[in-house]
Amino acid sequence: MTDAPTPDDRPFNPHTFPAKLLAAQLELAETYAALHALQERLPWSREPHPGWPEENPERGRQRSGRAASPGWDPADAEQFDKLMARLRELAAFVQGHGHWAECRAHGADMVKARQALKHAPGAVPAPAEDPAALARQDVNTAA
Known part of the structure; x- marks a missing residue:
């Protein structure tokens, strides 16, 4: 009779991510996409600004002006x-997760492990059909 390895007997795999870490990474990517979609449609200045005129090229560099912003x-x-606050919370959760300490303790390549998380199944958002829909999502979800 062969003994099947229990989870404690298996060698440590830095690319086997805890479910909460995967969920937080997924929400982090979705929140970043929502923030980016929102920024795409906002005026360049948060506060009303008169802008400035286009200037003449200086030593081959082009300095463009800015139109007024409402x-x-x-x-x-x-x-x-709200999106920025949630983005900070999620980033802190993902970066401070205990999985990384375990990876470090087992001598894992931290850069490869962190990059693998960004592409892991369950951590990558599905392509949005309507990017503007991401900007309208509810940002009050918990990690």
Whole structure:
């Protein structure tokens, strides 16, 4: 009779990620995409700004001007702030997860392990049909 290895008998694999770490990485990627989609449609300045005129080229460099910005709508500013706060929370959770200490203790290549997480099944968002839909997602979900 052969003994099947128990989880404790198997060698450590730095690319076997805990479910909560995978879920947090997935939400982190989705939150970043939502933030990016929101930023794409916002004016360049959060506050109203008169902009500045285009200047003459200086030693071969082109300095372009900026058109006036009406500023952000208060609802957009609130959504941006919520997305940024959630992005920071998720990044701190992923970066501070205990899995990384275990990887370090087993001598794993930390760069490869962290990069593998970003591409692991369950940590990669499905392609969005409507990128603007990401910007409208509810940012009040928990990790």
